[in-house]
Every structure is written in structure tokens, then in C-alpha cells.
């Protein structure tokens with residue numbers, strides 16, 4: 001299985017910070033990028049420590065594994081940031097049509113949200129993960145006395161899925177494979193039966 005030491009995090013809001021915190025705590029280097037530029041991320045990277053650095057959005061898209069933590073409707077803006085071909089992209093997005101209190105759903109026709117994301121990032125190996133829970137649950141230690149919190153994932157590339165499952169497991173989650181972006185993604189996305197659902201895996205000791 002491929003493992004990754006440096007992780008890109010595109011989007012440095014609630015989810016990007018949560019993912020970056022987990023990655024740094026588990027021994028990875030992180031490059032964070034947002035739309036406004038690295039100078040706006042100084043305080044955040046100082047808080048995350050020496051394993052984190054701020055970059056441009058293009059620099060955050062450089063590593064072989066990139067967490068996508070931007071608004072869904074911003075994904076088309078990322079198409080030309082880098083050569084996405086072969087990169088593992090962890091899609092944490094939810095399909096809201098806009099920012100703000102009444103956000104509606106972004107219409108992608110018959111596609112699932114992550115299939116649509118994959119179409120915009122040509123050649124990327126997209127794995128949907130971590131979109132089903134609030135960022136506060138990504139930040140928190142997923143290991144509880146009663147069991148490990150389940151993190152669902154879905155994707156169409158076996159190697160990328162194995163790498164993402166490895167990262168989720170390192171973070172302390174019980175990674176649960178839901179299949180491909182079509183069937184698994186549909187279960188996980190907004191209005192899917194597993195969105196906003198929390199499960200614990202009872203580890204048998």
C-alpha cells in the first residue's frame with residue numbers, strides 16, 4: 001500500500017483545520033492553501049506547529065494526496081491548479097449550492113457529488129470521506145471506551161481507497177468501505193441515508 005508523508009489540504013476552514021490537525025498529530029507534514037493566500041494562514045500554521053506550512057492553493061494541491069475541504073460550488077475553480085492525474089483526492093465536500101443559511105442543493109443531474117468532483121479534477125483518484133460528520137467530530141479523538149467512530153469512505157480506485165483507509169485508521173477512525181463513488185457516494189452524500197449518522201465499531205478485544 002502507498003503511504004503518504006506530506007498531505008495537501010485545500011481549504012483551511014472548519015474541515016481543513018480539522019484534517020490538518022489530525023494529520024500533524026499523526027506524524028505527517030501538511031501544506032494548507034485557501035483562496036486568499038498563505039499570508040492569511042500564518043496564525044493557523046503557527047498553531048499547528050512546525051509540520052504545517054501555508055502555501056498557495058496550487059502548492060496545497062501538489063502532494064500526491066490532497067484533502068478537498070472547499071465549498072462544493074468552488075470545485076470547478078480548482079480544475080487547473082495542478083495536474084490532478086493520478087493524485088488521491090479525498091473529497092470531504094457536501095453538495096450545497098451556496099454559502100449562507102439557505103443553501104439548497106447544487107444540481108449535478110444524475111451524478112453523485114463525488115463523481116461530479118472527479119469530472120472536474122481530470123485523472124484524480126477521488127475518494128469520498130469525512131463529509132458525513134461535523135468538523136468537530138473530525139477534530140476529536142475518534143477512539144471511545146465503547147468503540148471507534150466509523151468513518152465511511154467510497155471510491156473507484158482500489159489503491160487510493162486503501163491509502164485513504166490507512167490515513168483514516170491512523171487518525172483513529174474505524175474506516176468502513178462503502179464501495180464506489182456511485183453507490184457508496186450516494187449513501188454518504190447530503191440526503192443519503194448515512195449522512196450525519198454516527199456509528200461506533202465495537203472492537204472485540
Ligand SMILES: NC(=O)c1ccc[n+]([C@@H]2O[C@H](COP(=O)([O-])OP(=O)(O)OC[C@H]3O[C@@H](n4cnc5c(N)ncnc54)[C@H](OP(=O)(O)O)[C@@H]3O)[C@@H](O)[C@H]2O)c1
Pocket residue numbers: 010011012013014015016033034035036037057068069070071072074077078092093094095096130131132133134135136
Ligand atoms: N463544516 C463542517 O462541519 C463540514 C462537515 C463535513 C463536510 N463539510 C464540507 O466540507 C467543505 C468545507 O467546509 P468548511 O465548513 O470547512 O468550509 P469553510 O469553513 O467555509 O472553509 C472553506 C475553505 O475553502 C477555501 N476556498 C474556497 N474557495 C477556494 C478556492 N477556489 N481555492 C482554494 N480554497 C478555496 C476557503 O478559503 P478562503 O477563506 O480564503 O476563501 C476556506 O478556507 C464543504 O464542502 C462542506 O460542505 C463541512
